[in-house]
Amino acid sequence: PGPVRNLMKTPSSVSSITISWDPPEPSDGYTNISIYIIRYGKLDTTGEIVTSEYTQKTINNLEPGIPYYVAVSASTTGGNGNETRLLVFSKEEAPVKPVKTSSIKTVWSGNSLSISWEPLTLHEARGFPVYYIYL
Numbered sequence: 001p002g003p004v005r006n007l008m009k010t011p012s013s014v015s016s017i018t019i020s021w022d023p024p025e026p027s028d029g030y031t032n033i034s035i036y037i038i039r040y041g042k043l044d045t046t047g048e049i050v051t052s053e054y055t056q057k058t059i060n061n062l063e064p065g066i067p068y069y070v071a072v073s074a075s076t077t078g079g080n081g082n083e084t085r086l087l088v089f090s091k092e093e094a095p096v097k098p099v100k101t102s103s104i105k106t107v108w109s110g111n112s113l114s115i116s117w118e119p120l121t122l123h124e125a126r127g128f129p130v131y132y133i134y135l
Contacts, residue, residue, distance in 0.1 A: 001074040002074075003073070004023060004074055005084070007086045008020055008086070009086065011091065012091070015061060015064065015090065016061075018056065019038070019072070019086070020055055021084065023055060023074065024081055032077075036052045036054075036073070036075065037073050037080060038050050038051065040059055040069060040071070042067070064093040065091070066122065067087060069086070071083040071085045095125050096120075096125075099131070100117075104116070105117070115133060
């Protein structure tokens with residue numbers, strides 16, 4: 001079969017995502033899709049493989065705010081189609097901890113102030129951190 005079409009993510013929770021897609025075009029030579037193969041995982045990992053008989057699947061037990069890849073292919077008795085891929089993020093949560101005040105460094109130079117700090121790791125941030133500086 002051809003690739004699945006319109007692969008998209010629907011917001012779910014901090015630990016799950018729901019993906020949906022449309023079947024391959026009928027002109028791509030498939031007759032009966034027997035199952036959809038879903039491969040997902042954190043970036044740079046081999047990940048997990050799950051299946052679905054339907055054009056929607058909820059993937060659970062994800063870490064909050066972490067990027068994951070999702071790849072879906074259709075399967076028939078004649079073989080598997082090409083994967084359609086998508087980069088998704090689970091919902092963010094509040095960071096595990098704040099930036100350590102001991103890691104903040106300030107340097108005055110003429111009319112400017114330079115501020116630096118030790119950023120949170122992706123796991124600690126549980127999403128994309130936004131830092132606010134109040135002077």
